[in-house]
Amino acid sequence: MSKLDFLKQRVNLSTLKEIKLFNVERNIVFVDIDFYIGELKPGSTLILSPSFYWIKREILPIKYPFEAKKLLPSLFDGVVPEGEFTYRAFKESRALDVAHSTHEESQSEEGEDSNVLSKISDLLQKGSSKNYFTLIAYSDKDIVKNLQKLSIKESYIKDIYFAQSEFENIKEPLKISNNYSLVCKDKIVCKIPNSFVSNSVPIEEYLESFKLTKSKISVNIFSHSIVDTKTLKRASIAASLFIVSFGVSYYLDTKTMQELVDKRASIASYYSLPPTQIQLNSLKQRLERESKNEIDRRESIAYILNSPLIKNSEYFSEFRADPNGYFLQIELKEAKRAETLKEYLEKRLEISNIRVSGLSMRVEVRL
Amino acid sequence: MINKINPLYILLFLIFIASIVWYKGVELKGELEISNRAVIEYEKEAKEIRDLKRIWDDKQRAKEALDLIHNSANFQSAGIKREEIRRGVERVELNSVNFTLAEQFTNRVLNAPIKIENLVIKRDNDNNMSVVVEVKI
Numbered sequence: 001m002s003k004l005d006f007l008k009q010r011v012n013l014s015t016l017k018e019i020k021l022f023n024v025e026r027n028i029v030f031v032d033i034d035f036y037i038g039e040l041k042p043g044s045t046l047i048l049s050p051s052f053y054w055i056k057r058e059i060l061p062i063k064y065p066f067e068a069k070k071l072l073p074s075l076f077d078g079v080v081p082e083g084e085f086t087y088r089a090f091k092e093s094r095a096l097d098v099a100h101s102t103h104e105e106s107q108s109e110e111g112e113d114s115n116v117l118s119k120i121s122d123l124l125q126k127g128s129s130k131n132y133f134t135l136i137a138y139s140d141k142d143i144v145k146n147l148q149k150l151s152i153k154e155s156y157i158k159d160i161y162f163a164q165s166e167f168e169n170i171k172e173p174l175k176i177s178n179n180y181s182l183v184c185k186d187k188i189v190c191k192i193p194n195s196f197v198s199n200s201v202p203i204e205e206y207l208e209s210f211k212l213t214k215s216k217i218s219v220n221i222f223s224h225s226i227v228d229t230k231t232l233k234r235a236s237i238a239a240s241l242f243i244v245s246f247g248v249s250y251y252l253d254t255k256t257m258q259e260l261v262d263k264r265a266s267i268a269s270y271y272s273l274p275p276t277q278i279q280l281n282s283l284k285q286r287l288e289r290e291s292k293n294e295i296d297r298r299e300s301i302a303y304i305l306n307s308p309l310i311k312n313s314e315y316f317s318e319f320r321a322d323p324n325g326y327f328l329q330i331e332l333k334e335a336k337r338a339e340t341l342k343e344y345l346e347k348r349l350e351i352s353n354i355r356v357s358g359l360s361m362r363v364e365v366r367l
Numbered sequence: 368m369i370n371k372i373n374p375l376y377i378l379l380f381l382i383f384i385a386s387i388v389w390y391k392g393v394e395l396k397g398e399l400e401i402s403n404r405a406v407i408e409y410e411k412e413a414k415e416i417r418d419l420k421r422i423w424d425d426k427q428r429a430k431e432a433l434d435l436i437h438n439s440a441n442f443q444s445a446g447i448k449r450e451e452i453r454r455g456v457e458r459v460e461l462n463s464v465n466f467t468l469a470e471q472f473t474n475r476v477l478n479a480p481i482k483i484e485n486l487v488i489k490r491d492n493d494n495n496m497s498v499v500v501e502v503k504i
Contacts, residue, residue, distance in 0.1 A: 229374065232374045232375065232377075232378055233374075235378050236374070236377060236378050236381055239378065239381035239382050239384075239385045240381060242385045242388075242389070243381065243384055243385045243388050246385070246388040246389050246392045247388055249392055250388060250391060250392045250395060253392065253395045253396060253399050254395065256399060257395070257398070257399055257402060260399070260402045260403060260406050261402075263406055264405075264406050264409055267406070267409060267410050267413050268413070270413075271413040271414070271416065271417050273413055273416065280412070280416075283416060284412065284415070284416055284419075287416060287419035287420060287423060287424060288419065290419075290423050290424070290482070291419055291422065291423050294423060294482060294483070297483065298477050298483075301477060301486065302477065305473070305488075315490060316488065316490065317489070317490045318487075318488070318489050318490070319486075319487070319488040319489075320485070320486070320487045320488075321483070321485065321486040321487075322484070322485045323484060323485075
């Protein structure tokens with residue numbers, strides 16, 4: 001067996017495997033305006049007929065489909081009726097053509113390996129020459145309305161595709177009813193009366209060995225909502241920005257909060273403070289009390305020592321200050337001076353005992 | 368694919384989340400302000416405590432203050448005495464000095480950052496006085 005034979009065999013095997021997997025997992029239903037083909041059950045994939053959308057094929061000066069987003073409404077201007085539409089652009093893929101044709105040819109003309117390979121390289125070279133885009137416009141509201149009319153519940157639908165993306169490579173017409181068939185003419189899938197076609201294949205047969213593309217679409221069933229989609233999007237963006245900005249602010253504030261906690265710890269460490277607020281308060285109270293006592297004591301001593309004595313006649317013979325109070329002995333010029341000095345001392349101190357013997361006055365002050 | 372969630376619900380959900388984030392942010396801002404004030408207050412309190420400790424609870428500082436008095440040339444020449452009478456208590460005496468020196472000594476003691484336990488001032492005679500001070504170290 002040559003290397004190419006082996007490769008071809010592998011391709012065929014993998015294709016078979018995919019078809020098998022697809023048959024097991026996917027239930028494809030073709031839907032037209034008035035009918036659908038296939039068994040409808042939860043998880044079904046719908047392929048919508050061309051009756052559901054407007055289509056155009058254009059060469060656009062852009063590279064990627066998303067770039068066409070802004071151009072699409074104007075391109076369909078005058079084509080679609082008044083109303084709200086969703087637009088999609090699909091870039092025509094040469095690579096897909098290659099894959100498809102390769103598959104078909106490998107089934108029909110086995111042995112023409114060199115021909116296939118040269119065709120592949122030829123097509124790959126041509127692939128990027130022109131940017132053909134298939135442009136589609138559809139009304140979400142109308143699609144939903146028609147699906148409801150056909151009693152297709154939302155819960156049954158897994159994915160939705162357009163016939164354009166799925167059948168653009170068909171070689172023979174697909175018969176979808178006694179009156180109509182699908183054909184692909186100039187890369188556009190059309191629904192035309194059976195009287196214009198011959199040798200059509202029933203679509204059920206085609207769907208049995210059919211591989212879905214990745215071009216699924218989304219249908220918004222809430223397009224009729226009280227608030228239009230644009231406003232909703234803007235409001236959502238605003239709300240999201242609000243959340244992000246407040247989130248960032250919250251995060252920064254949390255960091256600042258942590259910094260404050262750290263700062264408090266560093267203050268406690270720098271000033272050698274006790275860990276709890278109760279201990280701190282207790283320490284502060286003790287220090288304030290001691291400070292007050294010392295200052296009061298000094299002021300009292302100063303007050304006593306500054307007593308209005310008569311110069312050169314009166315003097316302190318003794319003064320004592322201890323933790324319990326003060327004792328002082330003053331030698332007076334005359335006994336009646338005792339009363340004056342007593343009045344002076346009583347202004348600030350509480351005298352517990354006072355004795356005057358002769359010209360000597362003894363005063364005791366208890367704290 | 369069909370969008371089965373009403374975008375209005377998503378918007379309402381976002382608004383709900385935004386409200387919660389806003390509320391939590393405002394709440395945190397309030398807490399932050401309180402914490403900030405508390406830290407400023409705490410630092411102020413810490414400085415007060417440090418100052419109070421320095422004045423009244425710093426043994427080293429009290430010793431230095433006492434050293435300054437004790438090592439003063441005036442008092443040294445007047446025969447100042449200093450001794451530890453018990454653990455943590457020192458006595459400084461200045462005996463039979465003139466009134467001016469006694470007054471200077473008393474002022475220095477009363478203005479020093481030391482805890483005075485006892486202070487005794489005695490007039491010895493018409494010219495001399497004695498001052499004894501006991502200080503907690």
